[in-house]
Amino acid sequence: MTEDQQSPQEQLEKLGIACTEDNLFRYVAIGDALVVDLLLKSGIRVSAKNAEGRSALFLASVNGTMPVNS
Numbered sequence: 001m002t003e004d005q006q007s008p009q010e011q012l013e014k015l016g017i018a019c020t021e022d023n024l025f026r027y028v029a030i031g032d033a034l035v036v037d038l039l040l041k042s043g044i045r046v047s048a049k050n051a052e053g054r055s056a057l058f059l060a061s062v063n064g065t066m067p068v069n070s
Contacts, residue, residue, distance in 0.1 A: 008041035020049040028056045029063065036060075 014020055017027075017035060018041045027035040036056070040046055049055055 008038040012038050013016045019044060021045070022047060024056050025050050025059065048052060 004009065006014070012022070015035070016049055017023055017038075019039060021044055024039045024044045025048075027039065046057060047055060050059070
């Protein structure tokens with residue numbers, strides 16, 4: 001099975017990354033667009049908020065760590 005045929009969850013598992021909201025915030029903070037994309041495609045809510053009540057999208061736009069498409 002090629003990487004294109006693997007589900008986002010399988011690709012994350014292969015990378016050793018758990019599909020969690022905490023990881024969404026972690027990978028947004030370091031600017032890893034590939035992992036963020038896989039996490040979102042795996043079903044992590046784009047509206048998930050951290051302990052301060054901020055969304056990953058907000059943090060990505062404020063920190064400038066990732067391009068944000070509107």
